[in-house]
Amino acid sequence: MRTSQKITGIVATIGLDIGENTFHLVGFDQRAAIILQQKVSRSQLERRVANTPRCLIGMEACSGSHHIGRRLAEIGHDVRLIPAQYVKPFLKGHKNDYRDAEAIAEAVQRPTMHFVTIKTPEQMDLLALHRVRSRLVGRRTGVINQIRSFLIERGITVRQGPMPLRKALSEILGSDTGALSPRMVGLIADLAQDWRRLDERIAAVSAEIEALAEQDHSCQRLMTVPGVGPIISSAVVAAIGNGTGFKQGRDFGAWLGLVPKQESTGDRTILGKISKRGNKYLRTLFVQAAHVVLERRPSAAMRGLWPGAEQASKRLHRNMLAIALANKLARIAWAVLARGGTYQPRITHAA
Template sequence: MSHQTTAECIATIGIDLGKTTFHLIGMDARGRIVLRRKVSRGQLQSCLANLPACLIGMEACAGAHHVGRQLGALGHDVRLLPAQYVKPFLKGHKNDYRDAEAIAEAVQRPTMRPVPVKAAEQLDLQALHRVRRRLIGQRTAVINQIRGFLLECGIPVRQGPTGLREALPTLLAQRTDVLSARMIHLIEDLTGDWRWLDGRIETLTREIGDLARQDAACQRLMGIPGVGVITASAMVAAVGTGAAFSKGRDFAAWLGLVPKQISTGDRTILGGLSKRGNRYLRTLFVSGAQALLQRPHCWAGHKFGQWLQAAGARLHRNVLAAALANKLARIAWSVLNHTNGYDPEFTPHAV
């Protein structure tokens, strides 16, 4: 079979992405392997540019969205798959060609749900969130280390970063009876790190806020109670228009805001939250729900206010926060996907 004939037979391609080299497996319409090739990163576009438009599958990993945009511009149907969806199709011992073959097999399944290819702007916004989250974690570590050093010297400080910040100047100046000069100097250096991290986090927060205020989707999401600049921009960065989900329930389930189900033999067993999907976004929705629960005077202004009052009388506060986060996530998906602003009096039609 000639090279031209082989190229015309290819219907599906699985690509195992690497740092510098990619492994390709091409299949015809009947699932037979008709292409097996290893190419460098620079050769990938030229290798696939002359092929007829076909279905291309890749695992959703670092660099996959960039490659997906490049191949999509060539006219191919590019689909990114979560790695856990590809694993069941792997045959035999692992190698790069078998990984590519498993991807090609998995991407052909009609019920397989791909990861939407993110635009460059989405990845930029997502990068800002990830850097901000890392800096917040580092700031928490510095605060805990300062608190631990003080406790080792017999000085407990009340809970919360505000209490520690207010107490530090007095402690360092007056508790020289238990704090050595070396320990005082070390805590002063850690306090400087704390101030630097505060500045970096504030700068990133302002930048995220500026981007969110320029985006129409973020503006619509920010009209939802409990959804602020950070949550709205993180949702847009994660799911774009939300077109990957057919309804709000699917989005809430992807976030892990639904009970874990272990059912068999007509027995439905529900556990705690499944906690699957995007942990960062789930945390933001739960935090927004907890903030909303602290303002009961605002509940009456929303259609779900009566439900919230009734549920609050019978549910633990943490369970209520999770249930409210689920409801807010479903509302957020509807606002994002249907391009309509939030209506506090909206009543969904029964299906």
């Protein structure tokens, strides 16, 4: 352990720059003067912080930060995670590890700073399952697109969607029209087998997610929202827990990137396309849920959401309507989580 500056006062705030094996600490006193600069290893971190009086510790929200945050909070410190993009404005001069830690210590003291709620081990397990499922779905989409591209190069087109392609493959591979060479038939057959294996893995991971959702009370309450099933409810719980990291549902919708991007100056307010900020995976799920509600019109949506959506459909394109409804569903989901109830549709009448 190396100390580059002697500690002359009581540390009130620590900025912690996380590395794979080494960590850099910068400590401020009550006047925000630097009184501590240290580099410690992973094994030394907890012992070093345990010998420090209770203080405010800031870290960037990144890989491994939630685990470290939980361990330091167990020692008794006030640990807060900051999105990396909110730390960058506080960085002075050229980038190095100590200056990163100093910028984190500056940022964590700001009264208007937005923080990331530290996730529990159960949330991290759910999040890991969703990440694996997302990767498998992406690989399956790549296999399907590759099969389509090989077929269209031979002049064979199939109706859009995975199900029509699956049904057509058996006929295409079994026919002897000469459109496909024997080598190409074998190659597409191997890709179809990869597709089936990916389907099996996705089904297994989805079943595990659904089993966990059935045991979680928060997921059960979220599933009372129209269009929200086990996948979306568990993804929301894994991402935001009980929703206390947001002051209101509008903040959650903005975090998902489901609100217009604002570029205003002076007295001009310009609203553009949706910002697409935040959690892309969760935003995609809510948009898919909105399309399901618009197509299937479940009874809960018909009682509370459909009158307003029907009025909006007269002036909005279907895709814009789906985004607006996805934002509405996200705000309802936050309210269900944060207020501890279930979805209660309000009966509204079209104007």
